Amino acid sequence: MKRNFITTLNGKIIYSLLLGIFTTLIWTNSAYSQTEKEIIKIRAEVAAINKGGAKYTKTKKDVEGISLEGAEATYFYSGSDLKKITTKMYGETYKATGEFYYENGELIFAFKKHHQYDTQIGVGNPPKVVRSEEQRFYFANGKLIRLLVGKKELKSSDERYAELKDDIVDDSSKIKGSF
Amino acid sequence: MTISLLKHALIFFALSGFSVNCANAQKINLSTDKAVLAELQKKADEMREAIGTTGNEKFDAAMKKPLDAKSVCIKRIKESEKIIVIGLKEFGDDSFSFHGAFVDSRFYYSDEKTLSKNALDALGWQKATQAQREKLAKLWVEKGLLAFYTVLYTEDVDFLKDFQSKSEVTYKGGKPPSPPEFHPPQVVSNEGGETVVTLWTSVMKTKKEFEHHQFRFVADASLLKD
Numbered sequence: 001m002k003r004n005f006i007t008t009l010n011g012k013i014i015y016s017l018l019l020g021i022f023t024t025l026i027w028t029n030s031a032y033s034q035t036e037k038e039i040i041k042i043r044a045e046v047a048a049i050n051k052g053g054a055k056y057t058k059t060k061k062d063v064e065g066i067s068l069e070g071a072e073a074t075y076f077y078s079g080s081d082l083k084k085i086t087t088k089m090y091g092e093t094y095k096a097t098g099e100f101y102y103e104n105g106e107l108i109f110a111f112k113k114h115h116q117y118d119t120q121i122g123v124g125n126p127p128k129v130v131r132s133e134e135q136r137f138y139f140a141n142g143k144l145i146r147l148l149v150g151k152k153e154l155k156s157s158d159e160r161y162a163e164l165k166d167d168i169v170d171d172s173s174k175i176k177g178s179f
Numbered sequence: 180m181t182i183s184l185l186k187h188a189l190i191f192f193a194l195s196g197f198s199v200n201c202a203n204a205q206k207i208n209l210s211t212d213k214a215v216l217a218e219l220q221k222k223a224d225e226m227r228e229a230i231g232t233t234g235n236e237k238f239d240a241a242m243k244k245p246l247d248a249k250s251v252c253i254k255r256i257k258e259s260e261k262i263i264v265i266g267l268k269e270f271g272d273d274s275f276s277f278h279g280a281f282v283d284s285r286f287y288y289s290d291e292k293t294l295s296k297n298a299l300d301a302l303g304w305q306k307a308t309q310a311q312r313e314k315l316a317k318l319w320v321e322k323g324l325l326a327f328y329t330v331l332y333t334e335d336v337d338f339l340k341d342f343q344s345k346s347e348v349t350y351k352g353g354k355p356p357s358p359p360e361f362h363p364p365q366v367v368s369n370e371g372g373e374t375v376v377t378l379w380t381s382v383m384k385t386k387k388e389f390e391h392h393q394f395r396f397v398a399d400a401s402l403l404k405d
Contacts, residue, residue, distance in 0.1 A: 036288055037226045040242075046270065047244070048237035099271075111271050131388065136269060148269060150382065150390075151276040151327060153290060 038140040046101050046109050049076075049083045056083055063178045066171055067091045069121065073175050081105075085175055092120050093127075100172050107172045110137040137168050207284040212253045215263055215281065220246050222286060256322050261301040264326045275327045295402035298323055304400040309374075312396075313366040316374045320394050321364065324402075328380040328390075334361040337387045338379075359391065372398040 056076040063071040069090035076084040082105060087098040094116050101109040112135045117127035138146040144165050147154045154161045209215050223246060232239045252266035252275040261283045266275030279288040282301050287294035302315045321330050331338075342358050364378035374396045381389050395403040 035290070037229060040223065040226050041230055043270070044238055044241035044244075047241040048235065051237050051241070109270070113271075129386075134272065136271075148276070151269075151274075152390075 035145055038145055039138055042101075042108050042138050042140070045103055049101055052078065052083070059179070061178060063087070063175050066174050067096075071175070073178065075179050082176065082179075085172075087171075087175055089171075093117050098171065098175075100175065102176075106139070106142060107137075107169070108139050110139075110168050110172065111135070112137075112168065135164060135168070137165070209263055209281055209284055210260075215253050215265075216246060216248055216251060218281070218284075218286070219251065219265065252327070254322070254326050256318075258318060258322075259302050262298055262323065264323055266327045277324065277327055280323060292401070295319065295324070295396065296400040299396065299400035309368050312374050312400075313368060316376050316394070316396050317364055317366045320376045320378070320392075324394065325378075325380060325392065328382065330364060331361070331379045331381055331389070332363045335381055335387065335389070338389055341387060341389050373403065 053076065056078050059075045059077070061073055061075065063073045067089040069092060071087055071089040073085050073087045075082065076086075082102050084102065085098075085100040087096075087100070089096045089098065094114060096112060096114045098113075099109075099111045100107060114133045114135065115129045116131040116133075118130045119125070119127050121127055134148075134150055136146075136148040137144060147161060147164060149160070149164070154164070156162075207214070207218055209218060227242050230242065232242070250268045254264040254266065256262045256264065263281040265278045265280060265286075267278040268274070269276050277289050279286055279291070280294060280298060281287075282294070282297040285297075287297060298319055299312075299315055302319065304312060304315055307315060338361050339358055361379060362377070364376065366374060366376050368374050376394045376396075377392065379389055379391055381387055397403055
């Protein structure tokens, strides 16, 4: 009786362990596919939004509170559905452009071009751009699933990851809220 | 009874491994770029099928759009026909970014942890001496992971100028750090059994900009961190 119990217990443990390994293998494979699937979906959605651009209602507005030297946003609506916002932002030491794409009101993709000046504007010679950076943000269900800076994908452990993510989410919500 | 259970368990384990990799076990002929594109299209179609249609005409049309050959860059590594590096154009970019690679006809996305290990294994890592591994690691970084960057082998005339203009902005009022020293691609093996590749790349934006990269491979060829 005792032996049978041990055998059954051993069997259960072995099967559980193997099931765990099997599930992990499957999960590891599908996790990458899942992200890629979301990215394909986002790209298609962005392409669809851009294709419908001519039919959207366009509204241009100045936006306060996102950059010191001012910002201007153009809102693209399909009926009451916000599809896209393009922005120009001016800081004391930079200028930037942004494109924000929305699905059912949620940010799904953002593309930001940041140009850093060599000096502060209004001080001496006109500033020159010394560094340019392109940032691409892919969101699924409100979660950042991919962040590209230039050609490089930033991992969530990267020291800039959280800062860039917070900035873009903040910009999006302020610009959206200014309409 | 326990032995019998173990036997069953081992069969189960073997089958599990097989089922995970069976899709990749088939060798696909990727000897032409057309075949590579067709395989990439197949992968994209599988994903699209899984996503399904939404009823949104424009979205569904965008999903059905076939891969444009102009938006894909296929690079073959002459040192191994088992590896084919794939670049894609990102939104708003005219140049290519590393998307992944076929290794032994199985496609790995750029962020898959096993990509570098499988690529280096295909290059002969497991049987290589440490000196040979250093060469393989450098080869994989230059022609694989950074295939769409310009790797610098000699110092560019604008190298220090770029640093100075950046540091003037970043460290205004403070003490700027020492300027970086240029070095051609370097590989060292450290005491922990790691093979470390460091190099500089340049990229042309509004002006030339430079970036330093480091890649660490552990003894089994897995990439630790870049």
